[in-house]
Amino acid sequence: MIRRELDFVIHDSFFYTSSTCVLRYVANDDKRYKTFVANCVAAIREHSLPSQRKYVDTKANQEDNASRGLSADAIVQSNH
DSSP: OHHHHOSSOOOOOOEEESOHHHHHHHHOSSOOOOHHHHHHHHHHHHHOOGGGEEEOOGGGOGGGGGGGTOOHHHHHHHTO
């Protein structure tokens, strides 16, 4: 959706997660998942290639700060 709205071409996209579970779910073709997880896995597979899916250690993932219950000041400090 973002690519359609931009006025310039993006040649490559990468998708990072600090969840090894998510990467394993998406890579596993053998196991059947419950509906919610199956739909999420299907959407990820449909909109990305395996080479675009990347792991980032949770300590290096600045986006995790909001889910850690940090105050706004602590989030600002962690980004320096």
